[in-house]
Amino acid sequence: MSRPRSDDNSVLLVHAYLDGELDPANALSVAQQMSEEPALAAEAEHVRELQKLIHERLPREEAPPGLRARIESSIGATRQSRAMPSWMQTWRALAASIAVAAVVASGSTWLVVDSRQQPMQVAELLVSDHIRGLMAPEPVDVVSSDRHTVKPWFNGRISNSPRVVDLAKDDFPLVGGRVDVLGRTPVATLVYRRAKHLISLTAVPAGDAFAIGGPHSINGYNIVQWTENGVTYWAVSDVEAKELETFAQLFRTSRNEL
């Protein structure tokens, strides 16, 4: 018995028959053919066997946990970057610093924050930065859920680029980063997302060790602060204080670093 070529029409129809793709008339005629030609019956037998084997041996794997969250967060990023053409993003950091310089030069006193700034004043300034971030077309200057993109972005903009860790699996996906200005000092701020809330995490080189103690709240925004390796981290968000502390804890203990 010789085997029909795989592009033989009758062979294709046998496969289509097994896949339930034929209308009743054609199905009937293929069934008839199979009963008359052993080669076609054998083809059908082998295909059934193969399908059974695949069904039994290859369970359908689910997408890894965290993939959906990362997609959601990159979509959020896209939605925001759509609202503003890319040239604006490029210009924004610069424009922001020009604005600050202008205000500073104008003699306003509220922005003059130097290294001896009182911790609570720093906290207030960072809350303001966070609110500005929320009000801006997008809360970040660089949009990326990838820490390998965000960290290098800070190089050249900030003298010490911050620790950037991936907390997507803990449902704190990274949204991106921006440069905030604290007094006259540009500082790196990472933005993470918790459900629909944003968390601004600012790294301030701690020439002088600030300490504000436990979680604080300013105008409804919670603040958690800690110092590690000579850098003071300030997390500002409208998520609940407990969640913000969880975030801080995860960030401090994460080894998932660049």
Next chain:
Amino acid sequence: MSITPLRPRAGANNPDGPPVRLVTPGAQDAAGMLDDNALFRTVVMPYIDEAYRLARWLTANGTDAEDVVQDASLRAFRAIRSYAGGNPRAWLLSIVRNTAYSWLRKNRPATIVSVDDLEAVELEHSRPDESRDDSPEASLIAKVDAEQLRVAIAKLPAQFRETLVLRDIEGLDYREIAEATEVPIGTVMSRLARARRRLLEMLRQDD
């Protein structure tokens, strides 16, 4: 100390670039963006598992598959308005497939076999096979384990592999496969028959 006045994040006029527009909340096309998101949630998000599995079969690697799916989702989001209300799964899978092939062309150019090459390989391959008598014994492949099966499927040329995966693992019908792989149904049928035959051939040799 009270909250400081809000500093605009963008300056008024920039001499060297286009003027920086100050966008206030609510001034954006909020309704339009919401529609995009809602569409994305119903058209794309339900099929992330399928997308991941197809990407994994095409790239042969879980991490690469995640990258491909993430990239494909972004493409899908940007193109969400071009989604014409057809089969969402097939629509997404066609984007995943194209993303995976661009990814492979960029990162592993050696693995890409053009369709012309494929036909040649297939003819070459089919001659001894076609003339051979079929073995009548049943269950020649019953002892094949999951790993052997996985390896054999991975060895199929990509166009055959994707067709077989979409049909025999994902359970798409021919029309959906034709849509996802952007070929006529006749091509789906012949690829599927060839894929299954080659797979059976490899599994028998393993045995």
